[in-house]
Amino acid sequence: MPPLRVHRFTALGGPCALHVQADGDEAVRAGEAEVLRIETKYSRYRDDSIVSRINTAAGTEAVEVDDETAALLDYAATAYEQSGGLFDITSGVLRRAWDFKAQRVPAQAEIDALLPLIGWHRVTWSRPYLRLPQAGMQIDFGGFGKEYAADRVAAVLAAHGVRHGLVDLSGDIHVVGPHADGSPWQIGVQHPRAGGAIATVPLVRGAIASSGDYERGFVRDGRRYSHILDPRSGWPVDGLAAVSVLADQCLIAGTAATCAMLLGAERGPAWLAALGLPYLIVDAQLRLGGSIARS
Amino acid sequence: MKNDERRTRPAAAGPSLSALTAAALALPGLAQAQVETDLLYSRYEEADLPGSREANGQDSERYEIDTYLFRLAAPLGDQAFVANVTYETLSGASPWYVQPRQPGVDDTPVQVMSGASIREQRTDVQLSWALPLAGIDWGVTLGYSTEDDYRATSGGIEFEYTPQGVAHTISGGIGYSYDKIEPERGASSPDVIAEADKDSLSAFAGVSWVLNAKTVLQTAISYGLHDGFLSDPYKRAYVADGPTLVADSRPGEREQFTVSARLRRYLSGIGAALHADYRFYRDDWDIEAHTLELAWHQMLAESWRLTPSLRWYSQSQASFYAPYYQSLRSDGLASSDYRLSPYGAVAVRVDLRKALPGDWEIGGGAEWYEADGSYAIDTVEVENPGLVEFLILNLRLGKRF
Structure with a gap:
């Protein structure tokens, strides 16, 4: 054996x-x-990742994605629906206010400024095209990658x-x-x-x-x-x-x-x-x- | 598409696993659809009827059934197909009619068994297809069963739905069955009817309530309507005034109602679950019945699962039933079938399952059942002598691919 x-x-x-x-x-x-393939492809720290390309294009044009990414976005859309909007891959922008390493509690105003950038319902997802309508919006796959x-x-x-x-x-x-x-x-x-x-x-x-x-x-x-x-x-x-x-x-x-x-x-x-x-x-x-x- | 309408959705309390699964399985490499197969052998053996309850004073062997079941379940995306094929051989003697031990001297009812040993084969095929559609889980079933003297064709549709914003699931279904009997003639049934048929309709509705994190309560009501030949062509009833034997004769229609509640309580600290089920049954033949079942599912180390269970049953008699008749009823109905008599029953069951290397699973179980007048809620003044006691042993082998 x-x-x-x-x-x-x-x-x-x-x-x-x-x-x-x-x-x-x-x-x-x-x-x-x-x-490593998945990490590279979906990392938000790498400029050449599909996630970075989508986030960089926020507020401008739609980005065409490959089949695997499209299936992941479809899954994220389903999870958003089934959770009544709690599972949301656009919520990562909250990291701008929350620094867990520095253990800092942000002011309400900082959070209020970010909330308009959050919400999968704001995103235009028409497979294979994804568009983030406002500059500053982000998606990330950290919640399920x-x-x-x-x-x-x-x-x-x-x-x-x-x-x-x-x-x-x-x-x-x-x-x-x-x-x-x-x-x-x-x-x-x-x-x-x-x-x-x-x-x-x-x-x-x-x-x-x-x-x-x-x-x-x-x-x-x-x-x-x-x-x-x-x-x-x-x-x-x-x-x-x-x-x-x-x-x-x-x-x-x-x-x-x-x-x-x-x-x-x-x-x-x-x-x-x-x-x-x-x-x-x-x-x-x-x-x-x-x-x-x-x- | 713009997703604005989703904004107004309430925070979910009724999520759909099938929606998530369908989305997950659309991902490359995630569809690990496993085909499940099961082979089950079961032996059902009725205890001998003691001579003290038989007309000829001798112990009599009763029914034995050997059952082989093959089950195949194959998922296909978010749909699933299940096929069950059953083959049974049935043999032995069965109750024919009941008479007084010594007419005019001793009125104690005693059983007369069918003389000839019956040997029959039954083949049954059940197919089902499950599919999610418009947020509802649907199931469609088709069945065909054939015996030497009997054929049944059935079909049904059922659904399960979890509304948004609630912690309960609604289910329901309807079914239809057409049964045709062409009895065989034998030593104990020289003059049976040539053929007969019946239609059966059934419907059920249920709600599954999530009471808290560890407790689920399932409640259901069901209705059944049978129309056609509902008698047993091989049984007789004894009429003392004749004295004569008449054919078993029951009404041509039967309406059945049940109300049931099933409680599932997880006791996660000790790796166990308690199942407590209660069912109330009533039909328009005046039979009322209660069933209470308690089962304890215990996970043991190393993938063993032990499930002991205990069942109690009690029923009142059908309005036209008698062990035997002094004179023929004016409506012509007559049946001495112990299943229409007043009685109670207890059953004890143990099941054991074990997972094995290579995606195999083996299991086995035993059930002992005894019907007796003394187990009934109401006092049974005259017990049917044909009440049954049986033992079921089964072995199961499962494999996933």
Whole structure:
């Protein structure tokens, strides 16, 4: 039986690990190459990326996009609809006001100035042409690019004959298949306030994605400022500490987890239950809830 | 397109997984549609009828059914096709009629079994197609079933819809079935009817309520209407005044109503779920029935799942039923079928499933069922001697591609 190997690298802003039971390293090299392809293509830091081209053209002309980008924009449009406008790939401009590294709380006026630039409903999307109507508007794929990459890498590994493996892109996980003996991968769900896992979820296939107020957030004057910003108010959401969702695609798991965080403690769980996907929530008092079987 | 109209949409409480899935599967390389196949073998074996309840005083073997089921589920984009093919062999003796043990001396009803051993085969094909359309999940089903003496053709449409801004799902459906029987003649049925048929219509409506993050309540009502030959051509009823045997004869129409509630409670801390189901049934033959079922789904380490369950059932009798008749009813109806008699039943079931390497899954289960007058809500004064006790064992093998 081939050995279980772990291939680690850093991409998409975090640690990546490909766990595979396979001979040779062809599969993991192809997997890493796929992550780097997506990072390069959709990075907002690279002038030659499709995202930069669209953002640079804001307020001027429409940009024609390729099929893969068009399918991602269609997905973003669907997620916007299904979340009632909470999942919005134009909300990244809020970074101009929110500097999570500097841990600075912006003035309301700074946020108010940005809100007119936010809203997928303002965008003209007529496949394959996308136009941002106002200068200063931006889109970015940060809200779902990593999850999409996890799904793509899982497909690449499977195409290379990997039947037992797991893709972990900074905690967004897609399981290619169980361990060789059929037993599930034990996925640790990040504790939002401490190191280590708050729960372990056994997974044989499919994906799990998590969203939490612990990622890049900060505490100032006793208040926690999460990096998850409500596109309608421009302010961080509060209510839930973390959400993890299981789905066939990491893309959908990630979208669902983000939407639940945005909806908060009161409406998030009901929204997830209505969606019909297994999930795990950690509320502000660090109580666990949800429908995932775990240990 | 301009998306201005979306601005006014309320923040979602009723998201559609199928819409997200359809958009995700349109992405290159993400359509990992998996074909699922299952093979199920099940053995149903009725316990011997004890001699104390039989007219000839001897233990009698009853029915046995071997069932082989093959299931194929194939997703295609956001649609899905499912085919179920069932092959069954049925054999053994079944209740024929009920008579007093010693007419005029001992009135205790005892069972007379059909003499000839019945051996039959049944093949059943069910096809279904699921597709999302206009924000609603639709399902279309077609079925055909054939036995030596019986053919049934059925079809149905159902839907499931989650309105925006609410935490509940609405579902409904209608179905139709045409059944035709051409009974065989045998030692215990020399004078059966040549052929007969019936039409059945069914409809249901349900609402699934998300009560909180861990609790879902499903409520439903259903209606059924059967029209045509609803008797059992192989059964007889005993009339003491004759003394004579008359053909089993039931009304030509039957209306059925059910109300049901199913509670699903996740106990995520211990990797379990509690299912509690209740169903109330009433028909215009005056049968009222209650079913209560409790099931505990327990995830165990290493992909094992154990599901013990307990079911209780109680029904009142059909208005025209009697174990046997002193004289023929004025309306001519007569049936001694234990399924129309007053009784209660308990069933205990255990299922175990385990995932294996290579996308295989195996499972097995056992169910023991016993019908008895003492399990009924109301006191059963005269119990039908043909009440059944059975054991079901099943094995399941599944594979995903």
